[in-house]
Amino acid sequence: MTDADQVREEAVEAALGKLDLDTKTRLLAGRDMWSLPAVPEIGLGSLVMSDGPIGVRGVRWSADDPSIALPSPTALAAAWDPELARRAGRLLAQEARRKGVHVLLAPTVNLHRSPLGGRHFECYSEDPYLTGAVGAGYVNGVQDGGVGTTVKHFVGNDAETERFTMDSVIAPRPLRELYLAPFEAIVANAHPWGIMTAYNRVNGVSMTENQYLVNDVLRAQWGFDGFNVSDWMAARSTTGDIEGGMDVAMPGPQTVYGPALAAAVRAGEVAESTVDAAVRNVLRLAARVGLLEGAPAEVAEPPAPIDGQALARELAARGFVLVRNEAGALPLDLSAGHSVALIGAAARDARILGGGSATVFPERVVSPLDGLTAALGALPGVDLTFTLGADPSDEPVPADKGFALRAVCRDASGAVIGEGALPSGQVQWIGDDLPEGATYETMASIEVTGRFVPRESGEHAFGTRGLGAFTLAVDGETRWDGVQQMGDEADPFEAFFGAPNERARMVLTEGEPVEVSLTYQVPDMSALPLKAIMFSLLHLGPQRDADELIAEAASAARAADTAVVVVATTDRVESEGFDRGDLGLPGRQDDLVRAVAAANPNTVVVVNAGSPVELPWREEVAAVLLTWFPGQEGGAALADVLLGDAEPGGRLPTTWPAVLADAPVTEVVPTEGRLEYEEGLLIGYRAYEARGVRPAYPFGHGLGYTDWTYESLEAGADSVRVRLANTGSRPGREVVQIYLAPLSDTEERPNSWLAAFAGVEAGPGQSVEVEIPLPARAFEIWDEPTNGWRRIGGSYEVRASHSHAETRLTATLDL
Numbered sequence: 001m002t003d004a005d006q007v008r009e010e011a012v013e014a015a016l017g018k019l020d021l022d023t024k025t026r027l028l029a030g031r032d033m034w035s036l037p038a039v040p041e042i043g044l045g046s047l048v049m050s051d052g053p054i055g056v057r058g059v060r061w062s063a064d065d066p067s068i069a070l071p072s073p074t075a076l077a078a079a080w081d082p083e084l085a086r087r088a089g090r091l092l093a094q095e096a097r098r099k100g101v102h103v104l105l106a107p108t109v110n111l112h113r114s115p116l117g118g119r120h121f122e123c124y125s126e127d128p129y130l131t132g133a134v135g136a137g138y139v140n141g142v143q144d145g146g147v148g149t150t151v152k153h154f155v156g157n158d159a160e161t162e163r164f165t166m167d168s169v170i171a172p173r174p175l176r177e178l179y180l181a182p183f184e185a186i187v188a189n190a191h192p193w194g195i196m197t198a199y200n201r202v203n204g205v206s207m208t209e210n211q212y213l214v215n216d217v218l219r220a221q222w223g224f225d226g227f228n229v230s231d232w233m234a235a236r237s238t239t240g241d242i243e244g245g246m247d248v249a250m251p252g253p254q255t256v257y258g259p260a261l262a263a264a265v266r267a268g269e270v271a272e273s274t275v276d277a278a279v280r281n282v283l284r285l286a287a288r289v290g291l292l293e294g295a296p297a298e299v300a301e302p303p304a305p306i307d308g309q310a311l312a313r314e315l316a317a318r319g320f321v322l323v324r325n326e327a328g329a330l331p332l333d334l335s336a337g338h339s340v341a342l343i344g345a346a347a348r349d350a351r352i353l354g355g356g357s358a359t360v361f362p363e364r365v366v367s368p369l370d371g372l373t374a375a376l377g378a379l380p381g382v383d384l385t386f387t388l389g390a391d392p393s394d395e396p397v398p399a400d401k402g403f404a405l406r407a408v409c410r411d412a413s414g415a416v417i418g419e420g421a422l423p424s425g426q427v428q429w430i431g432d433d434l435p436e437g438a439t440y441e442t443m444a445s446i447e448v449t450g451r452f453v454p455r456e457s458g459e460h461a462f463g464t465r466g467l468g469a470f471t472l473a474v475d476g477e478t479r480w481d482g483v484q485q486m487g488d489e490a491d492p493f494e495a496f497f498g499a500p501n502e503r504a505r506m507v508l509t510e511g512e513p514v515e516v517s518l519t520y521q522v523p524d525m526s527a528l529p530l531k532a533i534m535f536s537l538l539h540l541g542p543q544r545d546a547d548e549l550i551a552e553a554a555s556a557a558r559a560a561d562t563a564v565v566v567v568a569t570t571d572r573v574e575s576e577g578f579d580r581g582d583l584g585l586p587g588r589q590d591d592l593v594r595a596v597a598a599a600n601p602n603t604v605v606v607v608n609a610g611s612p613v614e615l616p617w618r619e620e621v622a623a624v625l626l627t628w629f630p631g632q633e634g635g636a637a638l639a640d641v642l643l644g645d646a647e648p649g650g651r652l653p654t655t656w657p658a659v660l661a662d663a664p665v666t667e668v669v670p671t672e673g674r675l676e677y678e679e680g681l682l683i684g685y686r687a688y689e690a691r692g693v694r695p696a697y698p699f700g701h702g703l704g705y706t707d708w709t710y711e712s713l714e715a716g717a718d719s720v721r722v723r724l725a726n727t728g729s730r731p732g733r734e735v736v737q738i739y740l741a742p743l744s745d746t747e748e749r750p751n752s753w754l755a756a757f758a759g760v761e762a763g764p765g766q767s768v769e770v771e772i773p774l775p776a777r778a779f780e781i782w783d784e785p786t787n788g789w790r791r792i793g794g795s796y797e798v799r800a801s802h803s804h805a806e807t808r809l810t811a812t813l814d815l
Contacts, residue, residue: 004296008287011295015042015283016276024272024279025261028242030252033431033530034059036282043293047286049150049229049250050099052106053122053138054353054631055360056092058099060433063361063423068095068308068632069353072610073108075319075628077124078650078702080735081759082137088315089141089149091306096147102289103148103194105357109135109182112611112654113158113683114665118579121354121610121629125653126684126699128178129754129778132185139190146299148289150229151186153198154207154218155179159668159675160579164234166670167201170677175202176782177681180213184222193226193285197246199234206244208234214245227281233530239269247278251431254529309633314646316630316637321650322623322703329604329622331644331705332562336381341560342372343553343596344589345391346568346608349401353629354610356576361423362632368566368606371635375643385560389553389596390546390588393570396463396500396538399425403516403539405450409438417442422450425518425537431530440522440531448518448537457510458542463502466535469521472503475514479504499572500538546588550595557600564642565596568608579668583614583660593617606638612656618696626650644705644730651702651735651803655685658696664688685804686750700754700803706732710808711767715798716774717815722800723769724808726762733761736800738772740779743795743812747781752799779815791815 001009019027023039031037031046038046051057055067068091070076076085096104108119112126124131139149156168156179170179186192195218197207207213208230218224228247235241235249238256242264249255264270283292290297322330332340350367353359369386376384399405407427409418418438425448434440454460464470464484472480480503508514518537525531557563567589573580584590597603597620604623607613608630618624625648630637640646657663664687665679682690685699706728714721722736736759741752755778762768776791783790793815800809 008284008295011292012280012283012287014294015044015292016280018042019279021265021272021275022259022262024275025265026258027282028248028261028275028278029255029258030248030250032253033251033433036248044283044286045291047102047289047291048100049103049105050096050101051357052092052104053108054358055362056095056099056101056104057360058101061359061428061430062433064421065099066363067360068312069360069362070312071316071319071631071634072121072354072358072629073124074121074610074653075630075650076138076315077130077134077653078321078628079315079318080130080651080653080757081318082133084315084318085134085137086141086144087306087311089138090144090303091308091311093142093145093147093302094306095308097145097302101147102291103150103285104142105150105152105196107135107138107149108152109186110153110158111179111182111683113677114668115583115612115654115657115660115663116580116666116668117158117611118160118574119354119356119576120654121574122358122576126655127653127754128181129185130653130757132182132189135182136186136190139186139192143190143193144299145302146289146297148193148285150194150196151183151192152196153231154183154195155198155213156202156207157198157200160577161669162673164199165201165673167204167674168677169203169674171680172784173782174677174680178683180217183218187218187222187224193288195224195226195228196231197228197234199231206236206240208246209237209240209244211244219245225281225284227285238264242270242274242278247281251530312631313633313637313640316627316634317640317646318649319628319630320637320641320648321626321652321701322648323626323652323656323697323701324618324621324624325703326622329602330625330642332642334379334382334643338381338562339383339385339560340372340376341556341563341600342369342384342386342566343389343556343563343592344566344568345388347386347566348388350634351568351570351608351629352631352634354574354576355571358576365632366635368635368638371637371639372564372642374636375639385556387553387556388549389565390550390592392568392585392587392589393572394540394543394587395572396461396502396540398536399452399516399539402453402455403450405448405537407435408447408449409435409443410445410447411442412444422448425539427520427536428534430532440525443522445522446520446533450516451513452516452539453513454508454510454541456542458507459505460508460542461502461540462504462516463500463538463540464518464535465500465538466520468523468535470535471519473517474504474506479506502540550588550592553592554595554599557596557603560600561602563596563600563603564606565593565603566606566608567593569610569613574610583612583657585613590616594620597621604642612654614657614659615696647704647730647732648702649704649733651700652697655688655695655699656697658694662693662695664691681750686753689751689804698803698805700735700737700801701805702735702803704732704734706730706764708732708734708802710800713798713800713809713811715811715813717813719771719773720756720798720800720811721769721771722809723767724760725767726764729764731761731763733759734802735759736770736772737803738774739799739801739804739807741797741799742792743797745794747792749781752804753778754804
């Protein structure tokens with residue numbers, strides 16, 4: 001413990017000693033959606049939390065306070081660079097400070113157990129070691145800036161179906177070696193100031209009440225000294241949660257803590273010392289972020305300012321994974337007279353981030369069309385055309401392009417009590433995030449109103465999403481008046497953001513404005529623990545025949561030297577609150593790619609998805625580039641990579657199956673509330689290898705714009721030394737991956753596993769040598785009889801690899 005730590009602890013104890021029971025228990029319950037109460041008498045400020053992980057939204061779900069939008073966590077993990085993750089974390093700390101946020105609700109370090117996990121874009125990898133390394137870099141970066149993190153969701157929240165109640169049934173070894181491992185590594189290597197416990201149960205016990213995993217493992221065994229906060233609305237039991245080690249119940253003010261916890265103490269059901277332990281953890285967090293008088297903040301001077309747009313662009317390119325590049329299709333030929341046909345709805349209207357809690361509102365978005373137009377427009381004699389091709393969705397989406405909208409709040413008499421601008425047709429107000437003057441108690445209706453200037457002539461569809469009573473009017477006429485009831489959805493995110501409902505169609509003319517209005521009747525929310533209003537005005541432009549659009553795209557491709565097709569998932573495929581039913585690209589996008597590839601053999605496909613999708617045409621095209629959800633600067637980064645100004649630096653953080661049936665785990669739906677992790681240790685690449693199944697693209701795979709020759713490998717018990725040379729014509733970066741494979745094994749273990757990795761850079765013709773530490777845990781297994789880690793001796797093959805499937809050098813190591 002440092003001198004500053006000692007001063008903080010003394011300040012915490014002094015502050016704790018001044019609190020009565022009611023104030024203590026009030027401090028453990030959210031004041032509102034995002035903050036804890038201040039206690040001025042002890043010099044304690046109000047601690048503010050905000051969603052991440054790709055940006056800092058702040059306390060308002062609104063574009064009025066824009067945020068930097070970085071690439072998705074799968075993209076960050078694809079860079080295989082903990083120091084890059086640390087730089088991202090420092091930028092997010094800068095954003096948090098700008099917005100008055102003290103704790104970022106990130107990172108998400110659950111594993112890609114199955115490719116069907118609907119929220120995997122928000123997680124890093126299928127591998128626990130890679131996840132822990134990248135997550136530790138992220139946490140260190142955020143906390144470098146004096147802002148706390150909450151590593152989530154502890155633990156076993158690896159699917160979304162029935163996530164509030166499901167029981168993740170995990171045997172001790174996979175629980176320790178896979179699912180707990182990233183959390184343990186981050187606690188050891190980054191000392192996070194917070195952990196968020198998950199909604200689900202593990203082996204029959206709710207995570208908010210899980211004394212074994214929280215008190216015994218997380219705190220006693222690992223030494224975690226931060227605060228433990230519930231996932232939002234996860235807390236269900238006053239005595240069970242406080243005894244189970246959950247410090248803070250969010251959101252507030254109506255929670256299982258506060259007055260209910262004080263009453264439990266007075267009734268003798270909970271010891272006040274247990275409450276004190278939780279309050280001590282909250283006060284320690286407040287001291288670390290500079291909210292407790294008399295306690296020096298962990299960071300007195302934040303790091304130097306960071307250019308958010310520049311870093312977002314760099315991160316995107318570093319995470320792009322080039323999985324196929326035949327005959328040097330990339331980088332593009334930029335000689336005079338070269339023509340490029342850009343194709344795909346996602347090239348014009350890019351999907352830059354996943355849905356749900358990961359949503360932020362950037363000040364600007366650079367689409368692929370924007371990025372390539374800017375880059376190629378500066379080059380003489382290079383021609384760029386754009387064709388829509390096949391739209392990934394034929395469903396209405398929140399009103400956006402061409403709409404200028406406001407939200408008008410009225411009381412029961414019809415008087416306006418508050419209003420504000422809307423960036424789209426989506427209204428999402430949670431807690432106190434309301435227009436000035438409006439309250440849940442006084443609002444009787446909300447009208448989304450404004451003008452729409454069509455971009456295209458034809459039949460336009462309008463609709464609604466959300467629950468309740470609506471009146472839709474377009475061009476001064478009521479088009480629909482009715483009530484939307486709750487369906488079969490079990491998750492509120494799915495209920496509010498799931499299926500859209502088309503309500504009206506009408507023919508409009510390009511450039512001729514019409515008035516639009518959607519009025520929502522606000523229900524009585526007095527009995528709800530969390531007050532929120534979520535609904536959307538939806539729109540869908542004229543839908544042309546898909547075959548005609550595909551034929552136009554093929555014609556454009558035929559006339560160009562290179563065709564670049566951008567395909568994408570939608571928020572109905574990947575988002576929070578539900579899992580995926582398949583891995584197919586939505587709509588007619590596969591047909592589009594096949595038609596374009598048949599018309600032009602020099603076709604490059606850009607895949608805008610947060611996690612694996614099937615690519616049945618992958619052998620028919622010249623190049624395939626995975627861009628994940630690339631953040632606000634994705635289009636600029638794409639131009640950098642396609643034109644060769646930047647190298648696609650990514651390697652796959654998760655295996656991409658050829659078809660869903662090849663995936664080792666395809667069950668994400670609980671049976672009678674239980675999700676059995678029957679596969680044990682064999683998930684991801686470990687399972688593919690054990691079953692002898694060849695995926696479309698293996699874990700760790702990625703092609704740069706140069707070539708590498710591995711020259712030598714020396715292996716020791718604590719580290720390996722690898723020498724390699726850049727034998728290509730361009731400078732580049734290689735990720736040296738070290739796998740261990742037991743040569744004679746009496747233990748039940750995977751055939752091989754990732755033990756370590758390191759990135760190296762070199763210019764053309766240069767050699768570079770890197771020493772990579774081997775963590776002791778790489779040689780250990782969780783021993784159930786002794787309930788501890790056991791080192792396994794014997795002979796190991798040490799593999800220095802370009803990917804899990806491409807070993808370059810081997811050495812034998814005897815322990």
